[in-house]
Amino acid sequence: MKLKEIAKKIGGVLIGDGEVEIKGVSTLEEAKEGDIAPYYRKKFLPLARTTRASAILTMKGLELEGHNMILVENPRAALADIITILYPERRKTGISATAKISPSAKIGRNVFIGEYVVIGDGSEVGDGTEIHSGTVVYENVKIGKNCRIYANVVIREETRIGDNVILHPGVVIGADGFGFEAGKKIPQIGRVIIGNNVEIGANTCVDRAAIGTTVIEDNVKIDNLCQIAHGVKIGKGTLMAGMSAIGGSAKIGKGVIIAGMVGIRDNIEVGDGVMIAARAGITKSVRPGEIVAGFPHTDIKVWRRAIAHLYRMARKGGGEGEDKS
Numbered sequence: 001m002k003l004k005e006i007a008k009k010i011g012g013v014l015i016g017d018g019e020v021e022i023k024g025v026s027t028l029e030e031a032k033e034g035d036i037a038p039y040y041r042k043k044f045l046p047l048a049r050t051t052r053a054s055a056i057l058t059m060k061g062l063e064l065e066g067h068n069m070i071l072v073e074n075p076r077a078a079l080a081d082i083i084t085i086l087y088p089e090r091r092k093t094g095i096s097a098t099a100k101i102s103p104s105a106k107i108g109r110n111v112f113i114g115e116y117v118v119i120g121d122g123s124e125v126g127d128g129t130e131i132h133s134g135t136v137v138y139e140n141v142k143i144g145k146n147c148r149i150y151a152n153v154v155i156r157e158e159t160r161i162g163d164n165v166i167l168h169p170g171v172v173i174g175a176d177g178f179g180f181e182a183g184k185k186i187p188q189i190g191r192v193i194i195g196n197n198v199e200i201g202a203n204t205c206v207d208r209a210a211i212g213t214t215v216i217e218d219n220v221k222i223d224n225l226c227q228i229a230h231g232v233k234i235g236k237g238t239l240m241a242g243m244s245a246i247g248g249s250a251k252i253g254k255g256v257i258i259a260g261m262v263g264i265r266d267n268i269e270v271g272d273g274v275m276i277a278a279r280a281g282i283t284k285s286v287r288p289g290e291i292v293a294g295f296p297h298t299d300i301k302v303w304r305r306a307i308a309h310l311y312r313m314a315r316k317g318g319g320e321g322e323d324k325s
Contacts, residue, residue, distance in 0.1 A: 055067070096115045126147065177214075203225050226245065253271045253274065282297050
């Protein structure tokens with residue numbers, strides 16, 4: 001696509017030759033002729049100056065002479081639009097002969113069901129949904145329209161999944177929660193409900209509730225290798241980065257940002273709009289709009305001052321056990 005056409009589609013300002021043909025997207029370092037590359041931080045200026053890209057996607061204040069450019073307010077967001085334009089999604093259809101589908105299951109139109117997929121009694125698959133190889137869907141599961149369920153996903157019984165949901169390889173939905181009391185396992189008889197436009201990363205687990213429901217609301221995005229324990233509720237639009245975990249029956253509000261390797265204890269509430277810094281340990285409820293860090297968690301400004309003070313003390317030395325090496 002010509003550069004001027006891309007600029008028009010994403011609402012950007014064109015600088016340079018709009019007739020240049022753009023064939024792909026790459027990084028500044030790896031780009032070749034025909035590529036467009038994003039440049040959104042000044043520290044990448046040396047790479048931007050020497051890139052072989054035919055065009056640069058950038059923002060006001062980072063303009064470069066001698067390069068074709070599209071200026072936008074948010075290059076990272078615009079990059080997603082350009083990738084969607086240049087790499088259109090290819091949907092699959094058809095049912096593999098090796099798939100095992102219960103006669104009582106209901107399969108929608110234009111679906112794809114890959115090799116060795118198992119779909120249990122009474123389950124439903126919506127129109128346009130893809131279920132890739134090796135996935136197991138237990139009985140009485142309902143999957144909405146236009147979902148993409150990649151290889152080796154397991155979806156346990158009674159789970160409900162909305163429309164446009166993406167489950168990456170190895171996701172497990174509805175496994176038993178970790179419920180034990182006095183040496184006895186408490187039967188996990190609840191279920192999982194997942195809303196629309198949810199994306200869950202590879203090898204993440206979402207446990208069924210002991211009784212009641214584990215809920216992930218619309219537009220939640222969860223990274224790889226996360227743990228959502230039994231009975232957790234996650235509000236709309238929350239983002240959760242890799243290797244984070246939420247303890248049983250915790251309630252997470254709307255629009256929360258949970259950075260990587262965060263641990264949230266059971267039976268607490270995290271309010272709407274909270275931001276949690278990486279590797280924080282959330283030991284009690286957090287009020288809406290707070291930004292917290294550290295273990296046990298505290299206001300991020302307090303945590304930064306405490307860490308700075310700790311390092312100043314360490315540099316000054318003094319006290320038993322001082323390392324003078």
